[in-house]
Amino acid sequence: MLDVNQFALHQLKEVPENxxxxxxxxxxxxxxxxxxxxxxxxxxxxxxxxxNDTPESIKQKFQKQTPRSFKGHFISVSDVxxxxxxxxxxxxxxxKDGFIVIAxxxxxxxxxxxxxxxxxxxxxxxxxxxxxxxxxxxIDGKEFFLMEHTTYGSDAAWIVLDEDGKLVMDNxxxxxDETVQKQIKEYLNPVQNIxxxxxxxxxxxxxxxxxxxxxxxxxxxxxxxxxxxxxxxxRMNNLPSKPRKIGQRISVLDRLHLKQExxxxxxxxxxxxxxxxxxxxxxxx
Numbered sequence: 001m002l003d004v005n006q007f008a009l010h011q012l013k014e015v016p017e018n019x020x021x022x023x024x025x026x027x028x029x030x031x032x033x034x035x036x037x038x039x040x041x042x043x044x045x046x047x048x049x050x051x052n053d054t055p056e057s058i059k060q061k062f063q064k065q066t067p068r069s070f071k072g073h074f075i076s077v078s079d080v081x082x083x084x085x086x087x088x089x090x091x092x093x094x095x096k097d098g099f100i101v102i103a104x105x106x107x108x109x110x111x112x113x114x115x116x117x118x119x120x121x122x123x124x125x126x127x128x129x130x131x132x133x134x135x136x137x138x139i140d141g142k143e144f145f146l147m148e149h150t151t152y153g154s155d156a157a158w159i160v161l162d163e164d165g166k167l168v169m170d171n172x173x174x175x176x177d178e179t180v181q182k183q184i185k186e187y188l189n190p191v192q193n194i195x196x197x198x199x200x201x202x203x204x205x206x207x208x209x210x211x212x213x214x215x216x217x218x219x220x221x222x223x224x225x226x227x228x229x230x231x232x233x234x235r236m237n238n239l240p241s242k243p244r245k246i247g248q249r250i251s252v253l254d255r256l257h258l259k260q261e262x263x264x265x266x267x268x269x270x271x272x273x274x275x276x277x278x279x280x281x282x283x284x285x
Contacts (some may be wrong), residue, residue, distance in 0.1 A: 004087050005049045007058060010041040010080040011072045023077050026093050026100045036093060038105055041080060044072035055081050055092045055099045082106055088181060089138040103135040107143065113163040115145050122147065124159065124167070134158065137176045139184050144168060146175060160184070 012018045018040055021029060029036065045067060047058075059075050066074075075081075079094040082105065091105035104117035115122065120132040124147070134148035143163045149156040160169040160180060168187050172180055244254050 004084055007047055007049050007053070007081060007083045008043050009045040009047075009062075009070075009072065009075065010038075010082065011044050012040055012078055013042050021078065025077060026095060026102075036080070036102055036105060038107070045070045049083060049085055053083075055083065055094075059094070080105060087140040087185075103137075104133075106138060107136075113143070114165040115161055115163050117145070119145070121150065122165070124161070124165075127159070131159065135175060137181070137184075139181065140188050142188065144176075144184055146172065162187075 012022050021034055021040070024034075026036075047067070049058075058081060062070070062075050075094060077094055077096055080102070081092045081094065081099070083090050083092070089106055091102050092099040093102045107117060115133060117133050117136050121130045122132065123130055129152075130150045131147040132150055133145045135146035137144050137146075145161050145163070147159045147161055148154070157170070158172040158175070159167065160172055160183075162168055169180060169183050174180070242254075242258070
């Protein structure tokens with residue numbers, strides 16, 4: 001299988017069986033009901049495709065300068081150029097004055113595939129009648145088939161199936177055009193909807209649990225000041241109504257706490273944890 005953005009030149013094998021088809025035009029082969037089969041060819045050259053390359057430009061490059069590794073004859077009628085451009089593989093039969101796109105030259109050859117280029121009388125779920133593989137294309141290493149109605153032929157819209165028989169696209173009228181190729185690529189690489197995980201709300205904390213979130217300093221301050229452990233909740237609840245007298249001195253911390261409480265009441269805000277943490281820092285000093 002070709003890598004992306006490569007081309008391969010195939011020429012008929014030098015065997016007696018190919019004598020009658022060598023250098024024959026595509027029209028002649030069709031009139032004699034001769035199929036162009038990969039098994040009758042051998043790869044003579046493998047090269048890189050550049051953004052603006054076409055079958056014609058590749059042919060011209062060979063005519064101007066033959067690559068050293070090329071062991072075949074000059075590109076001529078009955079040769080096949082296979083291009084893998086951005087993952088889309090297309091085969092071209094070389095004519096005297098141009099190229100003809102041919103289907104089914106390169107195949108995946110998977111034994112487990114339900115559909116092949118030789119498929120006929122295939123029944124599609126939800127569709128009337130039988131269908132046959134009319135054309136094929138390989139995109140990103142997977143083969144897709146343009147199915148034609150056995151009875152109505154080109155008078156009915158085509159259907160695109162993958163090699164497993166799954167419906168890829170309905171109501172196709174222009175073969176494997178750019179719109180269909182884009183749809184196939186979207187089928188191969190579906191857009192996944194990534195949903196953000198829902199934020200789980202934390203359950204309400206008990207008073208004793210709140211103290212652990214407030215940090216060591218604040219918790220120690222509360223343990224010192226509060227009357228019991230049920231009051232440890234990240235706020236100083238049991239401040240004295242007036243500064244306490246410790247020995248012969250009035251508690252400076254009590255006076256500070258009372259002042260903070262007075263300011264907090266006037267502003268409508270609780271005493272901040274930052275202030276309490278600062279108190280503990282002062283105590284440590």
